[in-house]
Amino acid sequence: MTQNPDHVLDHFELFRGPEYVEMLRNKKKNFENPVDDADLERVREWTKTPEYREKNFAREALTVNPAKACQPLGAVFAAVGFEATLPFVHGSQGCVAYYRSHFSRHFKEPSSCVSSSMTEDAAVFGGLNNMVDGLANAYNMCKPKMIAVSTTCMAEVIGDDLNAFIKTSKEKGSVPAEFDVPFAHTPAFVGSHITCYDNVMKGIVEHFWGGNAGTVPKLERQENGKLNFNGGFDGYTVGNMREVKRIFDLMGVEYTILGDSSDVAIRFITLFERGYDAILR
Ligand code: SF4
Known part of the structure; x- marks a missing residue:
């Protein structure tokens, strides 16, 4: 186990342990309807382009949910x-x-x-x-x-x-x-x-x-x-x-x-x- 009662890790380090990496990968694959990595990368790169920037600047209204x-x-x-x-x-x-x-x-x-x-x-x-x-x-x-x-x-x-x-x-x-x-x-x-x-x-x-x-x-x-x-x-x-x-x-x-x-x-x-x-x- 990644977690050990003699040296308890907080979640920041805990979730980088092999069991958690594997569990999160399976969760994503089986329950989160993931897009493939190439598609993800394509959209990530698009968010850095002038086209995306212009779309953001063109927004006229913003709704904020204060979630108090x-x-x-x-x-x-x-x-x-x-x-x-x-x-x-x-x-x-x-x-x-x-x-x-x-x-x-x-x-x-x-x-x-x-x-x-x-x-x-x-x-x-x-x-x-x-x-x-x-x-x-x-x-x-x-x-x-x-x-x-x-x-x-x-x-x-x-x-x-x-x-x-x-x-x-x-x-x-x-x-x-x-x-x-x-x-x-x-x-x-x-x-x-x-x-x-x-x-x-x-x-x-x-x-x-x-x-x-x-x-x-x-x-x-x-x-x-x-x-x-x-x-x-x-x-x-x-x-x-x-x-x-x-x-x-x-x-x-x-x-x-x-x-x-x-x-x-x-x-x-x-x-x-x-x-x-x-x-x-
Ligand atoms: S202090 Fe208690 S009763 Fe008051 S808003 Fe918060 S949860 Fe509700």
Whole structure:
């Protein structure tokens, strides 16, 4: 097998293994009604000709399908770009199952994310208890280095206050006071997964910039000659971010990537192992 439990490959390398190359070739041949390679090459070359270019320039109307997803999906995607970070969505479990299944299908990788599992009683009385218990469970079972909190529609409609809830959870001992729990309110009835990605990234940066919720002094800007790069919400991040890093390396640029989700599988495994070790201890 190409995949090996002692050295788990993410799909970028995995699908180049011989079994997968063979499987994908058979799938194409038997189920995808393929055109032959010569025809493919002929059309590829035609797309580089002036005739094709003129056809493109002659277009007068363009229809864009915005394909918007809801905000917390962007929150989860932003959170997994940070090392050993567990995305935690305050709200209903069904929403979070959607993000997990969406990302698992898209990236062909297991995708980690937990919810505070709010149900009818929390919708009426508020989700504070869910946050207190949820953070404690997530912290003790997965042993993440950071938990990034966002919200679903339900928590936003009833107006749960994340800042107050996280402070209370820390006072009640769910997580240590100095443990990093950045957050962003992410109401899904406005904006989209793109705006939410930006909100969560801002929430994480502000958390560290502003003194980790008052536990350390605020940071001050100090130049270090490095470039900060944030690729934004990019569904093709696995390939694109690796290419960006390769180009930076070729140019000899020193850089810091803010939110690198191009190795999500590796991060998931790291988180899992941390939790597994915690259970074994
Ligand atoms: S739109 Fe709201 S209810 Fe629907 S999945 Fe997103 S957060 Fe959940």
